[in-house]
Amino acid sequence: MDSGKLSLRRTRLNPLFRKLTAEVDLNVDHFMQPLFCVEGLKTKEEIPGLTGVFRETSDSILRQIESDLENGVKSFLLFGVPAKKSAQNFSYASTANMISSIKQRFGTDLFLAVDVCLCSYTDHGHCGVLSTEGDHVDNGRSVAELAKAALEYAKAGADCVAPSDMMDGRIAAIRQALDTGGQEQKLLMSYSAKFHSKFYGPFRVAANSAPNKDNALKDRATYQIDPARPSDALLASERDAREGADLLMVKPGLPYLDVLAMLSAKIKLPWAVYEVSGEYAAIEELAKAGLVNGPAAHVESWISLRRAGASILISYGARHAQKWIKELR
Numbered sequence: 387m388d389s390g391k392l393s394l395r396r397t398r399l400n401p402l403f404r405k406l407t408a409e410v411d412l413n414v415d416h417f418m419q420p421l422f423c424v425e426g427l428k429t430k431e432e433i434p435g436l437t438g439v440f441r442e443t444s445d446s447i448l449r450q451i452e453s454d455l456e457n458g459v460k461s462f463l464l465f466g467v468p469a470k471k472s473a474q475n476f477s478y479a480s481t482a483n484m485i486s487s488i489k490q491r492f493g494t495d496l497f498l499a500v501d502v503c504l505c506s507y508t509d510h511g512h513c514g515v516l517s518t519e520g521d522h523v524d525n526g527r528s529v530a531e532l533a534k535a536a537l538e539y540a541k542a543g544a545d546c547v548a549p550s551d552m553m554d555g556r557i558a559a560i561r562q563a564l565d566t567g568g569q570e571q572k573l574l575m576s577y578s579a580k581f582h583s584k585f586y587g588p589f590r591v592a593a594n595s596a597p598n599k600d601n602a603l604k605d606r607a608t609y610q611i612d613p614a615r616p617s618d619a620l621l622a623s624e625r626d627a628r629e630g631a632d633l634l635m636v637k638p639g640l641p642y643l644d645v646l647a648m649l650s651a652k653i654k655l656p657w658a659v660y661e662v663s664g665e666y667a668a669i670e671e672l673a674k675a676g677l678v679n680g681p682a683a684h685v686e687s688w689i690s691l692r693r694a695g696a697s698i699l700i701s702y703g704a705r706h707a708q709k710w711i712k713e714l715r
């Protein structure tokens with residue numbers, strides 16, 4: 387082609403032609419809305435930084451879902467936050483009860499994925515059970531607990547269980563627990579490429595799940611992926627695919643677009659991306675300061691995540707997606 391004749395201005399002149407030639411499509415069918423349900427909470431509380439997202443009570447969550455359905459959102463990712471924390475002998479009943487009441491009310495009108503992790507359940511805030519000496523997160527004991535939780539959530543009616551803990555071997559253990567527990571039709575979404583990120587701040591307030599110990603246990607660096615190790619994201623995702631994950635995830639989103647593009651090109655399972663709390667809140671804060679148009683910046687971020695290869699967008703703004711996309715695209 388004679389590059390002297392290429393006009394990229396001519397092809398951008400007509401807004402309808404711009405739409406006609408879009409290579410990436412964005413619509414509410416691809417979105418999943420995170421929900422927080424807090425056991426024993428009396429009135430719902432807005433989460434700092436996450437405008438329009440709440441720590442919900444067992445009643446308010448049903449009203450919220452009703453309104454989300456009216457706004458076109460049909461998929462949800464539930465985080466159960468229990469009232470009591472402990473070091474072991476966790477009860478998953480509060481989350482399981484929430485799952486069954488959501489499913490009883492809405493049935494197949496919605497797709498319900500449930501996050502499986504221990505960080506809201508443990509008194510130290512780690513995603514697994516500690517060793518007897520209390521000096522590290524014990525992989526084997528953590529995996530056994532996670533498989534138990536996942537089976538209980540699936541039996542309560544979850545359509546999909548989504549382990550976010552980052553222990554080794556949890557996908558195989560959960561798949562086996564589901565298959566032998568009569569839950570073989572339930573989907574398993576692995577947070578396979580979850581990085582050790584500082585962008586989880588607002589979430590940890592919402593889920594009351596920040597680690598609170600010293601030394602080697604001060605953060606999640608021993609189980610989440612180092613930001614400088616994209617190869618670990620590939621190794622973990624390939625492994626989780628082999629162990630039986632039905633879909634995989636990259637988390638966070640925008641700072642890891644390169645990882646999402648690399649992984650989705652290499653592994654042909656469906657990919658989800660999690661636009662995490664800190665990413666979402668950053669745009670909200672810019673908007674509050676009058677420095678960006680919030681909805682437009684959200685829509686642009688979502689297009690980038692789709693462009694990089696995600697089928698599913700997990701976003702705190704899912705409930706606005708239909709309206710914002712209609713107005714802005």
Ligand code: PBG
Binds near residue numbers: 505585586589
């Ligand atoms: C728990 C979990 C985290 C998120 C989802 N599940 C945070 C963490 O690792 O502390 C983060 C989601 C967000 O920031 O929106 N393991």
